[in-house]
Amino acid sequence: AQSVSQHNHHVILSEAASLxxxxxxxxxxxxNLFWYVQYPGQHLQLxxxxxxxxxxxxxxxxxxxxxxxxxxxxxxxxxxxxWSDTAEYFCAVGSSGNTGKLIFxxxxxxxxxx
Amino acid sequence: xxxxxxxxxxQVTQFGKPVTLSCSQTLNHNVMYWYQQKSSxxxxxxxxxxxxxxxxxxxxxxxxxxxxxNTSFCFLDIRxxxxxxxxxxxxxxxxxxxxxxxxxxxxxxxxxxx
Numbered sequence: 770a771q772s773v774s775q776h777n778h779h780v781i782l783s784e785a786a787s788l789x790x791x792x793x794x795x796x797x798x799x800x801n802l803f804w805y806v807q808y809p810g811q812h813l814q815l816x817x818x819x820x821x822x823x824x825x826x827x828x829x830x831x832x833x834x835x836x837x838x839x840x841x842x843x844x845x846x847x848x849x850x851x852w853s854d855t856a857e858y859f860c861a862v863g864s865s866g867n868t869g870k871l872i873f874x875x876x877x878x879x880x881x882x883x
Numbered sequence: 884x885x886x887x888x889x890x891x892x893x894q895v896t897q898f899g900k901p902v903t904l905s906c907s908q909t910l911n912h913n914v915m916y917w918y919q920q921k922s923s924x925x926x927x928x929x930x931x932x933x934x935x936x937x938x939x940x941x942x943x944x945x946x947x948x949x950x951x952x953n954t955s956f957c958f959l960d961i962r963x964x965x966x967x968x969x970x971x972x973x974x975x976x977x978x979x980x981x982x983x984x985x986x987x988x989x990x991x992x993x994x995x996x997x
Contacts, residue, residue, distance in 0.1 A: 773925070801982045812887070813926075813973065813988035820983050859926070863982030868938065869914055871986060873925040 771796040773862050775874035782850050783882050790845040790877050792860035801863035802843040803871065804834055808856045816858070819843065830854070852883045886910050889974050889989035896964050897997050904959040904992045906974030912987070914980055915957040917949060918973040920991075926973055932957060933980055961994075969996045 776791035794800060804816040817828025824836040834845045843860060858877045864870035888907045896902040906915065914933050918926040930939045932951040946968070948960040961968055971993050975986040 778923070805988075810990075812990040813975075815985050818985070868931065869916075869977055869980035869982055869984060869986070870928050870931070870940075871926075873927075875923065875925045 771862055771864055771872050773860050773872055773874035775858075775860050775877050777877045778875065779878045779880070781880045781882065784852055785849045786881075788845070788847040788850045788854070788879070790858055790860075790879070792843045792845065792874060793841050794843065794860075794862045795841065796862060802834075802836060803861040803863070804828065804832070804843075804845050805859045805861060805873075806856050807859070807876075813859065816845070850879070850881050852881045855879060855881045887974055887976055887987050887989035889972075889992050891992060892990060893993050893995070895995045895997060896961075898966065899963045902961050902964055902994065904961075904972050904974075904994070906957045906959070906989055907955050908957075908976045908987075909955070910976055910978075910987060911954060912976035912978050913954075914977045914984075915951060916975040916977070916986065917957070917959050918975065920971040920973060922970075929959070931980075964994070964996045966996050969994055 772795040774793045802819045805813045806816045807813045817826050819826045819836045827833045832847050836843050860874040861871040886909050890905045916931040917929045920926040929943045950958045971991045973991045974989040977984040977986045
């Protein structure tokens with residue numbers, strides 16, 4: 770069965786620090802990968818996605834992620850975080866089969882200190 | 884403007900008392916999903932509607948039902964809530980079931996069971 774693992778459950782950073790959140794998935798076939806973000810009190814929204822092509826994808830608000838097929842990883846990065854990046858971040862993989870189902874990781878809570 | 888609206892944001896029910904959660908969308912999307920997210924866990928798909936076709940996940944308890952009377956609305960019914968059903972319930976929509984389609988989420992309904 771497909772699964773997604775996020776290594777860090779809670780990350781605390783100071784503003785301007787660099788961020789990397791780990792994500793590994795278990796599925797060996799063609800994958801569609803996503804990072805969603807949930808700001809406090811708001812809905813989940815798409816940060817970035819990878820379907821094919823350039824393994825380095827750029828998303829909103831200066832975030833990027835790199836797909837490394839050999840490592841089954843899709844880590845999220847940002848060179849310099851801001852206080853407004855405080856949120857919960859979810860990595861997800863699109864399930865095989867014609868359902869559109871997303872399989873989520875447990876999420877990482879990022880707290881950025883001003 | 885909110886495109887996927889969930890009501891209520893917070894719902895308290897009693898053990899065994901049926902409860903209905905509501906989701907509406909203004910995107911005219913064909914697919915509507917219901918996810919359950921327990922504390923510190925990944926969102927987990929319960930079922931989805933593709934147009935009028937209901938698709939249940941294999942491990943979704945019978946206690947959970949859903950209705951979609953029209954394109955815009957979808958309901959989650961919990962027939963006899965147990966303490967273990969306390970969770971955040973997320974509704975999402977997508978244009979179709981291709982895994983490359985982005986899912987749009989509502990803000991969720993947090994269910995408490997007393």
